[in-house]
Amino acid sequence: MRSEIKKIAINTGGGDAPGLNAVIKAAVISALNRGWEIIGIREGYNGIYHLDQFPNGTGLIKLTYDLVRTITSDGGTILGTTNRGNPFRFPMKTTDGKIVEVDRSDEIMAGFKRNDIDALIAIGGDGSLTMANLFAKKGLRVVGVPKTIDNDLEQTAMTFGFDTAVSFATECIDRLHTTAQSHSRIMVVEVMGRYAGWIALNSGISASADVILIPEIPYDKNVIADFINNKVSKSKNYCIVVVAEGARSKGGDISIIEHEAGKSERLGGAGEKIARDLSNLCKLEVRAAILGHLLRGGSPTTFDRLLSLRFGAAAVRALEQGHSGVMVAYDPPAGMKYVQLDEVANKTKMVKLNSDTLQTARDLGICFGD
Ligand code: F6P
Numbered sequence: 001m002r003s004e005i006k007k008i009a010i011n012t013g014g015g016d017a018p019g020l021n022a023v024i025k026a027a028v029i030s031a032l033n034r035g036w037e038i039i040g041i042r043e044g045y046n047g048i049y050h051l052d053q054f055p056n057g058t059g060l061i062k063l064t065y066d067l068v069r070t071i072t073s074d075g076g077t078i079l080g081t082t083n084r085g086n087p088f089r090f091p092m093k094t095t096d097g098k099i100v101e102v103d104r105s106d107e108i109m110a111g112f113k114r115n116d117i118d119a120l121i122a123i124g125g126d127g128s129l130t131m132a133n134l135f136a137k138k139g140l141r142v143v144g145v146p147k148t149i150d151n152d153l154e155q156t157a158m159t160f161g162f163d164t165a166v167s168f169a170t171e172c173i174d175r176l177h178t179t180a181q182s183h184s185r186i187m188v189v190e191v192m193g194r195y196a197g198w199i200a201l202n203s204g205i206s207a208s209a210d211v212i213l214i215p216e217i218p219y220d221k222n223v224i225a226d227f228i229n230n231k232v233s234k235s236k237n238y239c240i241v242v243v244a245e246g247a248r249s250k251g252g253d254i255s256i257i258e259h260e261a262g263k264s265e266r267l268g269g270a271g272e273k274i275a276r277d278l279s280n281l282c283k284l285e286v287r288a289a290i291l292g293h294l295l296r297g298g299s300p301t302t303f304d305r306l307l308s309l310r311f312g313a314a315a316v317r318a319l320e321q322g323h324s325g326v327m328v329a330y331d332p333p334a335g336m337k338y339v340q341l342d343e344v345a346n347k348t349k350m351v352k353l354n355s356d357t358l359q360t361a362r363d364l365g366i367c368f369g370d
Helices: 020-033 105-114 126-137 162-183 198-206 221-234 270-281 292-296 302-320 356-363
Strands: 007-012 037-041 060-062 090-093 099-102 119-124 141-146 185-191 211-213 239-244 256-258 285-290 326-331 335-340
Touching: 007 020, 020 037, 020 119, 020 302, 105 126, 119 126, 119 302, 126 141, 141 302, 162 185, 162 198, 162 239, 162 285, 162 292, 162 302, 185 198, 185 270, 198 211, 198 239, 198 356, 211 221, 221 239, 221 270, 239 270, 270 285, 302 326, 302 335
Parallel strands: 007 037, 007 119, 119 141, 141 326, 185 239, 185 285, 211 239
Antiparallel strands: 037 060, 090 099, 326 335
16 A cells, blocks of 8 residues: 655656646646645656755755746747756766766665655656666656647646647748749658657648658658659749658668767757758759747647646546556547556657548648658
8 A cells, every 4th residue: 555645746858848837837736635745856866866967855846836827828848958868877987087977866766865856757758768767677666748839748648838839830831832933842740759740741731831751661762862853843943852861761870960968869960861862853943841849839739738627637636546656648539548657758759651531641642752
């Protein structure tokens, strides 16, 4: 039988996503209404174990109604976040200058004990939820909340942040039609999404792209060039090509900008690469644009606000019901369900090649370069 909850903590890890503050608000109010205390850990787990960076308890914020009342519509996270320094594989410099990874998770467990924290709500993507799972296995009561603009988490129909990112990408691609048409150009636009093509696929279809390149379907540049040259000679004087940052050619590699110990790989360059190829193979002039971090900013859409509030409240209910080592997952039309973090950790939800959305794109005549 689990002990009664008196005090919980909440943190946000990985890249920021629209809706983080709404999750925090719902969790805080739901916890306070149950008579629990709730504190926010700053910047992932940093606030609880980097005591030199956050002296005298400044890494922990006591969360109140007043702090969260108006934050549903705010982008970012009031707690701060980080996607570096996984405490289970923390990069440290040895005396001879080498970087080695050490496990500092016990310091965090000690931090939870020192501060009388009974349970944690961990809001994050794959990296953060994998860590949350490891903490659950060490005995911490943990409930995860699926966050990421990339929508690449298993077991949930959707992550929060995705709808806002797709909506904004769609608006941006809509705007590129004007220049593409006026100048008779191929406009290539690269969107985030890491190793999955959800943002590119959904925004590309919605914004009438001609070509969509996603990691799930390695492309052949000659197929794309033939498609564009043919289309241009027959029906259209311009083309819109939407490229996921993780897209790659058949037999080629994903474009990576940087990979350092303790940090996740930074992707980028997929758009520039295909733009260069198409300028050599097509008659039209080519320009490339990168939407990048613009997709993580701004106020969450109504859908993301509601989903985030539902996730935050469901996470508190999960703790109240005695769950641990689970993630709250969106399961329409029923609502929310709790799934084991083991089923989510270290996994990537890719676009299904037989999905209705992908089939719709093909029926609309969109080229995937295969
Ligand atoms: O996971 C969210 C995301 O925005 C990815 O789409 C992207 O690859 C990555 O984070 C970028 O991370 P950073 O902010 O460290 O550049």
